[in-house]
Amino acid sequence: MELSKRVQSVKPSATLSINARAKELKASGVEIINFGVGEPDFPTPHHIKEAAIKAINDNFTRYTPVGGIAELKDAIIRQFESDYGVSYEPGEILVSCGGKHCIYNLAQALLDDDDEVIIPAPYWVSYPDIIRLAGGRSVIVHTKEEDGFKLRPEKLEEAITPRTKLLILNSPSNPTGSVYTRGELEPLVEIIVKHRIYVLTDDIYNKIIFDDADWVSILHVNPDVKEYALILNGVSKTYSMTGWRIGYMAGPGPIISACTKIQSQSTSNPNSIAQMAAVAALNGPQDDVERMVSAFAKRRQYFVERLEQVKFVTFYPPQGAFYIFPNFSAYYGKKYNGQIIANSLDLTSYLMEEARIALVPGSAFGDDRYLRFSFATSMTIIEKGMDKLEAALNRLL
């Protein structure tokens, strides 16, 4: 049996497989410090769980409209109005089974074979594979640590061709935690409008912002860019609801209808109970979000201080999300058990076997010099993990 060329061209998600390996070791009794996870470690807030229980007891358990219930679309419209200062109609909103599913629908709806999608690297692991599954081509544009891993306008101009359909921007970024400023977005928006390309702004971490960083959207820079913008968000990260699978996207009506049509022939509606929970998340009290963000901020500060002490490592201090992406390439070329550590995957394996720390290799995010740490884990674990990391790295020197 030969599987399709399409599926053979795609890799399974690296972050999910590292997580699975860490869980496997843990199940066999080995203590693992898991810096690999891409989900908040807090429980879903109580009032959100109560709304789901009520939905079950009210028998809200049948098919819903494919693109989401009216109540949830209204809550999203209100949220987007307050976050972006722009009004959307219900026909311009799609609710899917997670933000990832929105992106999948978008790629299927927008891309013909060999259409190009510009993706600044480091990027979230799933973008290139989702594009590939739709027959599109990712055009990876590398950014620099000294630019805060942000796309420079001249690099964007250079990457645009007649086949360019879409640009993906992700701020705060997974894996770097960098956040675009208004000044950095302005020239990018000019180029988007000039070349009339669509832009997916993946804002899934926009409520997790540290210090005095200001989160800015391309819609704040120029509301007219709404014509080209697909705005992605969801409840996974903000409300610690990764397993509930609710994400949403706003954009031009014809694109949203096309995405809804694809969803109607694949998953149908997202889970009815989870939709009710998402209504409670968006409309309810936001103090749990504040509490989680302030815990992330403390951990981020600790990471920054500890990493400053680690020899030969450089990093850009994250301003949002819950990741930090340090450059460990100074350790490449070192030997362990007679084997050379040649790349981010080798160093990740070394740290998993020798220090029992799970990390994600930078190669999964398009830059092999780095490793990704998630600080979605408790301070005690972070402290212990950093001690083990330093000791394991020192053994290589």
Ligand SMILES: Cc1ncc(COP(=O)(O)O)c(C=O)c1O
């Ligand atoms: C940058 C980014 N976008 C989108 C998603 C998708 O999240 P979900 O499908 O849980 O809504 C993730 C999850 O890791 C992410 O990191």
